[in-house]
Amino acid sequence: QKEVEQDPGPLSVPEGAIVSLNCTYSNSAFQYFMWYRQYSRKGPELLTYTYSSGNKEDGRFTAQVDKSSKYISLFIRDSQPSDSATYLCAPERGGATNKLIFGTGTLLAVQP
Amino acid sequence: ETGVTQSPTHLIKTRGQQVTLRCSSQSGHNTVSWYQQALGQGPQFIFQYYREEENGRGNFPPRFSGLQFPNYSSELNVNALELDDSALYLCASSPGGGTGNTIYFGEGSWLTVV
Numbered sequence: 197q198k199e200v201e202q203d204p205g206p207l208s209v210p211e212g213a214i215v216s217l218n219c220t221y222s223n224s225a226f227q228y229f230m231w232y233r234q235y236s237r238k239g240p241e242l243l244t245y246t247y248s249s250g251n252k253e254d255g256r257f258t259a260q261v262d263k264s265s266k267y268i269s270l271f272i273r274d275s276q277p278s279d280s281a282t283y284l285c286a287p288e289r290g291g292a293t294n295k296l297i298f299g300t301g302t303l304l305a306v307q308p
Numbered sequence: 309e310t311g312v313t314q315s316p317t318h319l320i321k322t323r324g325q326q327v328t329l330r331c332s333s334q335s336g337h338n339t340v341s342w343y344q345q346a347l348g349q350g351p352q353f354i355f356q357y358y359r360e361e362e363n364g365r366g367n368f369p370p371r372f373s374g375l376q377f378p379n380y381s382s383e384l385n386v387n388a389l390e391l392d393d394s395a396l397y398l399c400a401s402s403p404g405g406g407t408g409n410t411i412y413f414g415e416g417s418w419l420t421v422v
Contacts (some may be wrong), residue, residue, distance in 0.1 A: 200350075202350075204348075227407065227408075228407065228408055230411070232413075237396075237418075238415055238416075239312075239398055239413040239414050239415040239416045240351065240398070240413045241413070242410065242411070242412060242413075245410070247408070284350050284351075286350075288407060288408075290406075290407030290408070291406070291407060292363060292364070292405060292406055293356050293363050293364030293405060293406075294339075294341075294356075294402060294404075294405060294406060294407050294408070294409050294411060295341070295353045295356065295364055295366070296343075296351070296353065296411060297353075298343075298350030298351050298352070299350050300348070300349055300350050301349075301350050
């Protein structure tokens with residue numbers, strides 16, 4: 197079983213839709229939960245992160261973590277064609293080494 | 309722009325050869341991590357350097373080695389290249405090596421092994 201599971205998609209939505217992207221994880225020791233956006237053939241770009249359970253809003257992006265069910269979500273409001281990219285969830289295995297454990301990524305296409 | 313720069317951006321090597329990839333960390337960051345991203349997969353942690361010392365290693369063989377310099381820039385070396393080493397190699401920097409330090413990635417170096 198992978199430590200982080202993510203539906204690879206692709207997910208296609210119309211412009212303006214609310215997008216929900218999700219991951220599940222197995223390691224209860226994860227404390228920080230990152231979301232990265234990766235455009236084709238580019239490096240991952242940090243979108244937002246949360247610490248432990250709860251919500252965090254960053255502009256049109258809201259990250260949510262439910263540690264009891266080991267479920268991570270990213271919501272994108274008013275989606276734009278420029279949001280078309282791969283979205284990677286990445287819990288951090290804490291301790292002396294801040295190592296990220298990535299899901300496979302979900303490919304999102306926002307249709308104009 | 310994250311301020312993390314990598315070189316070269318693309319390169320092609322032959323199986324059995326050796327390759328060196330380079331990374332300059334963001335100003336003020338003393339920690340550099342390297343990740344390998346195969347096509348269609350998420351990045352996988354190779355190792356991390358904190359203040360010139362290795363500070364954690366992923367499940368990669370010893371032919372993957374690294375170095376961090378006093379200015380916190382870093383190199384990734386891969387010996388005896390195999391076809392499966394073809395991937396995007398990502399460098400990431402952070403202001404520290406411990407938990408909670410935000411990690412920023414460069415644009416990566418595309419390695420093709422033929």
